Amino acid sequence: MKKIVLIACSASATPAIECLAQMNALAGVLSVHCPESVAQQHMAVAQHFGVPHAFQGNLNGDVLSSAKQNWQGDEFISYHLPYELLRNVQSEQNVVQVQVAQYSNATVEHALFQTIHSQQSHCVLSAVSIKHQQVLLSHSVVVESEDTAGTLHKKLLTQLPSLLQQLVSEFDSLYDTQPFVQFAPETLSSLDESHLFANLQTDSAERIINLTRAANPYFGGARLRIGKAVCQLMQVSLLDQPTFGVKAGTVVALSKSDGLIIALSNEQALKLDVVSSAEGIFDGYRFAMQAKLQAGMNLK
Incomplete structure (x- = not known):
């Protein structure tokens, strides 16, 4: 099984850290573009599982290369980072993003808010190749009339272990076996x-x-x-x-x-x-x- 360097920028990445660690597939956790308090949360979870952690203010090719070499990682997975941030990283490394809904600049919480507020019928948890702008995997859940952002998030998280398990075990073959579906992100206005x-x-x-x-x-x-x-x-x-x-x-x-x-x-x-x-x-x-x-x- 491949070893994954997980890139995280918010507390919402904690379930992904836990899931990959329990799969024995986590090489390390890289906290970027987040307050120090959030990085400390990531570090606490990583230490609980005996996994290395690092905190970097910015994300670039050198940071990725160093993390991969130091932790002997095979692949990079990011958990809902700002999409354009990943697109602008100058690196040969391919990052696969676990994405909540289709919004490129929204936090997980904002994406869930927009999904319900705009009365969408489904919300999708996707694995997206940043380099190829390709949807490799996607799990859709129904948005029911009684759902809050919190209950919808819980539904999506029940799909996370299956998505990560398939992603880690079939990392290389997904590009060939899956039909090409382009990821077309949307931009949301700020929410206050x-x-x-x-x-x-x-x-x-x-x-x-x-x-x-x-x-x-x-x-x-x-x-x-x-x-x-x-x-x-x-x-x-x-x-x-x-x-x-x-x-x-x-x-x-x-x-x-x-x-x-x-x-x-x-x-x-x-x-x-x-x-x-x-x-x-x-x-x-x-x-x-x-x-x-x-x-x-x-x-x-």
């Missing part, structure tokens, strides 16, 4: 907190639900401004309930049994199931009590 806000006056229930799912847990849920305070929506749901023609953003029901229900546009009713605030994490009713909300109040 301003993109996480829901608007009860104008947004549909579907948009708020998808935003909440996409931002849970890695971005702390969708944001909702009530007066001067900002809370975080962790779970919301669409109800088949009349809104009596009130303005969007109005509390139409509030009780221990029914929870906190808000009228939206198009006569939709949205239940705030789980809300996080400065005081803690609450169900909708308890949050409303903390925030001193009342039925008939319009939340602006």
Whole structure:
């Protein structure tokens, strides 16, 4: 079995380190383009398995050659590094990237957010040859209506051992046995907190639900401004309930049994199931009590 030098830039690479180490296929871990705290996490996992680790601020051909020689590695696998960073490395070494979704410049968390927020039906975990821009392997999982970014990530990670096992055991033959599928990465706009806000006056229930799912847990849920305070929506749901023609953003029901229900546009009713605030994490009713909300109040 080939020995792999794993190139990592975020804490999301930890399962790949563990998986390759358990396969006895890990020559070493190279942390690049990441804060020192993340590199220390990689080092702790590597040391647990008795595997060498190094931290480099930049990635270049000399760094790759040195790691391969010092650790007697056979091949390089990167775990979701920025795609253009790898493309720009001047080296004869071929790096195979394990890629979450198709976005070239997004973190794993951002890629998962975008997959759910844009209502995609599937998310793909791929092994991509950087030099050839070729998809060597891919495992697709279904994005279900109840998935959050966290549960979708968990589904993808269940596919990781199989993908890595096949990749390591068939490294050379994959280029010949697999039909050529070109990797066509997409670029995402940057994501900041301003993109996480829901608007009860104008947004549909579907948009708020998808935003909440996409931002849970890695971005702390969708944001909702009530007066001067900002809370975080962790779970919301669409109800088949009349809104009596009130303005969007109005509390139409509030009780221990029914929870906190808000009228939206198009006569939709949205239940705030789980809300996080400065005081803690609450169900909708308890949050409303903390925030001193009342039925008939319009939340602006």
